[in-house]
Amino acid sequence: QQQVKQSPQSLIVQKGGISIINCAYENTAFDYFPWYQQFPGKGPALLIAIRPDVSEKKEGRFTISFNKSAKQFSLHIMDSQPGDSATYFCAALYGKLTFGQGTILTVHP
Amino acid sequence: ETGVTQTPRHLVMGMTNKKSLKCEQHLGHNAMYWYKQSAKKPLELMFVYSLEERVENNSVPSRFSPECPNSSHLFLHLHTLQPEDSALYLCASSRGGADTDTQYFGPGTRLTVL
Numbered sequence: 001q002q003q004v005k006q007s008p009q010s011l012i013v014q015k016g017g018i019s020i021i022n023c024a025y026e027n028t029a030f031d032y033f034p035w036y037q038q039f040p041g042k043g044p045a046l047l048i049a050i051r052p053d054v055s056e057k058k059e060g061r062f063t064i065s066f067n068k069s070a071k072q073f074s075l076h077i078m079d080s081q082p083g084d085s086a087t088y089f090c091a092a093l094y095g096k097l098t099f100g101q102g103t104i105l106t107v108h109p
Numbered sequence: 110e111t112g113v114t115q116t117p118r119h120l121v122m123g124m125t126n127k128k129s130l131k132c133e134q135h136l137g138h139n140a141m142y143w144y145k146q147s148a149k150k151p152l153e154l155m156f157v158y159s160l161e162e163r164v165e166n167n168s169v170p171s172r173f174s175p176e177c178p179n180s181s182h183l184f185l186h187l188h189t190l191q192p193e194d195s196a197l198y199l200c201a202s203s204r205g206g207a208d209t210d211t212q213y214f215g216p217g218t219r220l221t222v223l
């Protein structure tokens with residue numbers, strides 16, 4: 001019940017396209033949903049986060065969509081750039097952070 | 110950088126060696142964490158310290174021994190490790206206590222056990 005399932009494992013997008021990464025959870029006690037971005041040789045860094053009382057949050061090209069009834073949330077990267085190539089982790093917080101398995105995003109020029 | 114530093118960045122050790130990983134945070138945070146990151150697996154929380162007290166130990170084998178001498182420093186002492194312990198070990202810190210407590214990660218130590 002503490003799992004967060006993330007898909008896809010890897011994603012290839014052309015420059016300018018939309019990248020979409022999905023996560024699903026079971027534990028309805030989770031009350032905070034951050035996304036982390038990790039570049040090679042670096043630790044994960046907080047990218048954007050949402051609380052379950054909001055259905056969407058947008059920061060620049062990054063948007064989180066949250067569907068509380070379906071227990072799903074997703075990250076959308078608009079106008080994807082080669083510099084967005086990284087591993088993305090969703091996470092859910094209830095006392096402690098539970099991470100998804102990660103998605104390796106490659107954006108081709 | 111995030112204000113969390115880790116040393117060494119890379120470590121190769123034999124199964125009979127004893128080594129330590131060091132983490133230091135310069136953010137004035139009260140909570141520190143050790144995570145294990147293996148390929149194609151979610152980040153695994155190992156230990157949590159809050160105000161220098163260990164508050165969580167996620168069934169980690171005793172060959173991993175954490176130490177938190179003060180709120181800025183965190184160590185992970187390693188002894189008689191197994192090859193399957195090879196992974197990226199990440200340290201993180203947070204202010205502690207808030208329900209939206211953001212964790213700031215260090216760059217990690219890439220550990221290889223021969």
